[in-house]
Amino acid sequence: MSSAKSIQEIEASLVDDFSLFETWEEKYEYLIDLGKKLQPLEEQYKTEQFKIKGCQSSVWIHSFHQDGKIFYKGDSDAVIVKGLVSLMITVLSGQASQVIVDAPLDFINEIGLSSHLAQTRSNGLRAMIRQMKLDAVTLQGIGSRE
């Protein structure tokens, strides 16, 4: 589970992946596919406590601490948002707390999805990132968000 790659390397490789697609359809199909293939989150974590409320869809993030690194698992009821969850987990899971907190996460704007997907408050992406960073700080000293 631990990642030898830096956040920058992972982000660059995601931007590379997305740059292979020429049409919006291919990009979204890839994102949807990532969403569908996301490692399932155990039902016990799909509760209010782990929910990040967007305007229209729900996201659940379970964060935990292992061997000095922070790990994430997640889910969403909307599959495109679940694809975004998958991207965030790919980039952040397995990194050190401070690295996560400092991550600018510029790749979201660079993978060429429609700008509103990256920016709008309605899909809860901002809230998702905020929660993941917050959990990283909290977990540094404890064990997991319970």
Place this chain on the structure above:
Amino acid sequence: MSSDNRIDIENIRSQFPILQRKVKGKTLVYFDNAATSQKPQSVIDAINNYYTTYNANIHRGLHTLADEATAAFEATRAAVKEFIGAKESEEIIYTKGTTESINLVASSWGRTFLNAGDEIIISTLEHHANIVPWQMIAEEKGAKLRVIPINNDGIIDMDAFKSMLNEKTAFVSIVHASNALGVINPVEEIIQLAHDFGALVLVDGAQSAVHLDIDVQRLDCDFFAFSTHKTYGPTGIGILYGKRALLESMPPYQGGGEMIKEVSFEKTTYNELPFKFEAGTPNIADAIALKSALDFIHQYGKSTIRHHEEMLLRYATSQLKQIEGLKIIGDVENKVSVVSFVIDGVHPQDLAILLDNQGIAVRTGHHCAQPLMSRLGIVGTTRVSFAIYNTIEEIDILIIALKKAITMLK
């Protein structure tokens, strides 16, 4: 007005410059009219013309610009009076929108006339704007908020409503047409029944004003509220109609300039209707431009517009029903041009994103009617809503785009 109910759609579309714009490289298909309608050039020109040639503060200035601005501002009020069939222009209050109109009544009337133990009735179909103001005043005054149930199609349970009415019923605030489903409520009957118990009735006309013929005198409603940005007019302007005697009996909603007769530090006397409820400099430009929006509607006539929209509604409904797993919510005869639907295994938000990428604007989510969504047991719907400038061809584009989105998501 066209006598054969047919409209020159190309001519109409040419009056709406925004319909020419491209979204994601495709010609915009705008199906979010229940949220706000687009504006014809005449409305845009009226705003521009006001600021270019006669911008002035109204009512008090003794100069030519002030005279012209005042005359135009009051001409719109007279046009609104005609638009909804009010008896007098003084019964037409300018507000920011439906939300402020309802808040004005809940606050001014409610604070003065509601007593502890009184009952306020709303329905399950209400927009949050017709729920929260009543919750706030009910809590403040110790009144009770009661909710008329609906069936699974969004039709109000009139028997339940009748059984809820009693001598404690003080106020009924009811939506004319549901923003989420399009279903039209039998407001005439509701008003009559409520009046039999001495209760007042406010009709939330946010969705009905642009589609249905409104005659507040025939309806006999005590208050009628609507927003003009849904009637081809500018944002930031709404209307509250109230029967004169009621408005006279209510205290001002806000204090400030314009709404006073005389001010001293000991005692202030208030201005006459409608100014009593219009504190401060109003939204002059948009009020003036509203007249152009009403003229636009009159030019075709509501029955002609409705005929066109009903044709679109019927066509869209029949085409949508052919999509596997799609279920229309509120699939009833009596509705405005709104189709709300859910699709098995497809989240509305995913759908909206993929439709937007194809240049199509629809609304998804709970439509500011969370209690309704929870009653129907859904997280939200996808809502398609039509206006005079929409076409059958656009519905065909939507259907193809929908099928593509579903294939991508499933």
